[in-house]
Amino acid sequence: MSRPENTLPPDLFYNDTEALKYTTSSRIQKIQSSMTHRALQLLQLKSPSLLLDIGCGSGLSGEILSAPSSAGTPGGPHIWIGLDISSSMLGIALEKEVEGDLFLADAGQGVPFRAGTFDAAISISAIQWLCNAESSSESASGRLSRFFNGLYASLRRGGRAVCQFYPKNDTQKTMVSSAAVRAGFGAGLLEDDPGTKNAKTYLVLTVGGGELDGDITGVVRGMEGVDVMDQRRKVKGRKRGEEIQGSKKWIIRKKEQMERKGKVVKANSKYTGRKRRIAF
Amino acid sequence: MKLLTLNFLTCAIKTCKTSPSSFPLHPQDSELEIVEADINVLFLRNMLPRLMWNELRLIVNELGLPSLPETAPDASSLLETKLQVPEGDTTGLNIEKIEVPSQVAKDLHRVLLETCIREGKLVCGNCGHEYKVMEGVANFLLPGHLV
Ligand SMILES: C[S@@+](CC[C@H](N)C(=O)[O-])C[C@H]1O[C@@H](n2cnc3c(N)ncnc32)[C@H](O)[C@@H]1O
Ligand SMILES: [Zn+2]
Numbered sequence: 266m267s268r269p270e271n272t273l274p275p276d277l278f279y280n281d282t283e284a285l286k287y288t289t290s291s292r293i294q295k296i297q298s299s300m301t302h303r304a305l306q307l308l309q310l311k312s313p314s315l316l317l318d319i320g321c322g323s324g325l326s327g328e329i330l331s332a333p334s335s336a337g338t339p340g341g342p343h344i345w346i347g348l349d350i351s352s353s354m355l356g357i358a359l360e361k362e363v364e365g366d367l368f369l370a371d372a373g374q375g376v377p378f379r380a381g382t383f384d385a386a387i388s389i390s391a392i393q394w395l396c397n398a399e400s401s402s403e404s405a406s407g408r409l410s411r412f413f414n415g416l417y418a419s420l421r422r423g424g425r426a427v428c429q430f431y432p433k434n435d436t437q438k439t440m441v442s443s444a445a446v447r448a449g450f451g452a453g454l455l456e457d458d459p460g461t462k463n464a465k466t467y468l469v470l471t472v473g474g475g476e477l478d479g480d481i482t483g484v485v486r487g488m489e490g491v492d493v494m495d496q497r498r499k500v501k502g503r504k505r506g507e508e509i510q511g512s513k514k515w516i517i518r519k520k521e522q523m524e525r526k527g528k529v530v531k532a533n534s535k536y537t538g539r540k541r542r543i544a545f
Numbered sequence: 546m547k548l549l550t551l552n553f554l555t556c557a558i559k560t561c562k563t564s565p566s567s568f569p570l571h572p573q574d575s576e577l578e579i580v581e582a583d584i585n586v587l588f589l590r591n592m593l594p595r596l597m598w599n600e601l602r603l604i605v606n607e608l609g610l611p612s613l614p615e616t617a618p619d620a621s622s623l624l625e626t627k628l629q630v631p632e633g634d635t636t637g638l639n640i641e642k643i644e645v646p647s648q649v650a651k652d653l654h655r656v657l658l659e660t661c662i663r664e665g666k667l668v669c670g671n672c673g674h675e676y677k678v679m680e681g682v683a684n685f686l687l688p689g690h691l692v
Contacts, residue, residue, distance in 0.1 A: 313588035315553075315595075344588060344658070346550055350686070359680055364582065366550045370557075370685035374692050377557035377685055379568055381595065403689070411692075421595070 268433065275394045279322070279351035288323040288357050297389055300465060301326040302337070303457065304387050304427040307469050310340030314384035317419065319372050319412075319428070320391020321347025322354040324363035330387070331364040346383075348372055350394075373408030376415030383419055386426035392468075393430045396437055409441060413448035417472060426450075426470040438466065442494045445470055453491035546681050549592070549657040552601050554683075556669035557676075558691050566670040569600045571607060575665030575678070584654045586646050590620050592657070605656065613656065623650040 269278050279287070287293055304326075321327055330345045332338040345365040349355050355367050370377070373395050395412055396405045416426060432438035438454070445452045451471040458464050469491055554570055561567035598617040605613050625647040628640050646654070667676040667683060674691075677684045 312591060313585050314591060315588075342583075342585065342588075344549070344585075348685075355682055359682070366546050367682045368685050369682055371687075374685075374687050375557060375559070377555050378553045379555050379597075382553040384591070403692075 268431075270394055270397055270433070274397065276350045276352070279354050281353045281356070284323060284351065284353035284357050287354075288325065288361075294325060297325040298329060300389050300429045301329045301387070303465075304389065304429060304467065305329070305339050307427045307455070307467065308339075308385050308387065308425050310343065310385060312340050314340060314343050315382065316343050316345040317376070317378070317383045317386040317416075318345050318347040318365065319376075319386060319388035319416070320394070321345075321349050321358065321365065321367070322351070322391075324358035324361055324365065324367075326387060326389050327358070327363045327365045328361075346378075348376075372412045373403070375411045376419045378419040380418050381421040383424060384421060385424055386416060386420060386428075388426070388428040388430070390429060390431060392428050392441065393432060393437070396433070396440065406440070406444065409444035410447065413445045413450065416470075417448045417450055420472045422472055424472045426468075428468045428470070429465055430468065432466055442468055446494055449473075452494040454494060455491045546662045546678060546683055547658055548601070548604065548660050548662075551604060551662070551667070552596055552657075554667070556671060556674060557685050557687055558669070558672055558674055561669055561671045561674075564671040567672070569597070569604055570667035570669055570676065572604065572662055572678075573666050573668050573675075575608065576663045577608065578661050578663045579655075579659050580661050582654075582658050584646050584651060586623050586650050589623055589650055589653055589657075593617060593620050596657075601656075610656070610660070618649045618653060623647055623653075 272278060316330055318326055318330065324347065327345055327347055329338055330341065330343045332341050334341045346368065347355075347358070347363075347365045348368045348370040349358075350369070350371045352369055355369060358365075358367055368377075372392070392412070395408050420426065430441065432441065442452050442454055445468060449472070451473065453469045455467040455469055456464060457467070551569060551572070554568075555562065556567035556570060558567075596617060598613075602613045602615075605611075623646065624644045626642050627645050628642055630637070631639050631641050661681055662678050663681050665678050667678060668674070669676075
């Protein structure tokens with residue numbers, strides 16, 4: 266299947282015709298609904314919460330967020346606020362009279378809510394669009410960092426976000442998840458049906474503080490099948506025998522890394538990584 | 546847009562983020578509507594500690610709505626107990642105690658979740674930027690030079 270992200274910017278791609286086609290396709294409804302339920306399962310909401318839906322589109326996820334727990338929405342009904350860059354998609358959400366508040370907004374410009382607003386955030390099939398710079402004056406990495414920084418600040422301490430997205434390739438997957446880590450999130454990647462054409466990638470994000478105080482990646486790490494991305498883990502939870510920064514093992518590995526990048530490094534010797542005696 | 550949302554929304558312009566006058570945004574030329582919704586006391590209780598009460602009172606005044614009390618209600622005042630005859634009991638001998646949303650909760654629900662801005666604009670107190678609201682949807686798309 267071709268990637269719409271390669272054809273047009275999102276607000277032009279999701280025009281009236283495409284928005285209607287998208288929302289009324291029973292195949293799409295079914296897939297988006299199952300991914301929303303998966304994301305909710307990962308969010309583990311216990312009671313009615315205030316949620317942000319990034320790239321909410323016509324509100325296919327929103328309708329599920331508004332449903333009571335008796336209808337299968339954990340902790341529901343929730344109150345949600347949706348952002349989307351396509352007025353046609355939002356127009357359909359209005360026609361459907363979804364319960365959430367809607368904003369015409371570009372997530373790549375940030376998240377205009379005060380600190381600690383949301384209990385959690387959800388995004389289904391949207392954030393890969395952030396990797397396309399809309400105009401020449403912008404870079405994809407600038408858009409990603411504005412988005413994740415804004416999202417991080419707008420979530421309450423101990424809050425979570427789950428973003429299902431369609432990375433173009435591994436480079437893009439890494440670019441997105443490392444932007445989240447740089448914004449301060451504890452991050453993990455979860456793949457459902459990896460290697461098949463139905464593969465789904467979920468970026469699971471946690472904010473430190475609150476109930477999670479101390480170890481911000483603890484929750485993500487405890488989840489089955491989630492690959493923790495956070496770099497800090499190595500430093501924090503180092504086991505005996507693992508390499509220490511500045512040790513011989515570490516220096517050798519760094520040298521190998523630099524050599525691979527084509528840099529000239531000094532040959533290893535028996536003195537490599539030894540403590541230098543203080544000379545008087 | 547619910548007044549609840551307005552209690553969390555800030556100006557999107559980067560240089561405003563650090564300025565206290567960029568929150569709350571001030572509604573102008575607004576047309577309000579009431580959209581009825583089921584009351585959810587658990588949600589209200591969850592939101593209470595996060596509300597900026599003084600700013601909510603300010604907005605309510607700016608919109609010309611009846612004033613809110615000076616201090617935010619206490620979470621414990623959201624429910625009250627009611628005595629009632631158990632359903633289907635015709636003996637008239639039994640009575641049960643149930644918890645129901647209090648008037649305080651109903652009023653809060655009305656203001657936060659049912660009172661909505663349908664048309665108008667939201668104005669930043671710091672930079673003066675105007676965000677249009679049409680059919681309840683606010684336009685927060687910024688021209689490139691303001692991002
Ligand atoms: C595949 S649709 C998914 C819609 C909805 N989340 C769902 O699951 O049905 C992708 C949506 O992301 C929106 N989108 C793309 N780029 C965006 C951006 N920079 N900011 C906000 N929304 C964006 C598109 O307009 C579109 O509605
Ligand atoms: Zn401003």
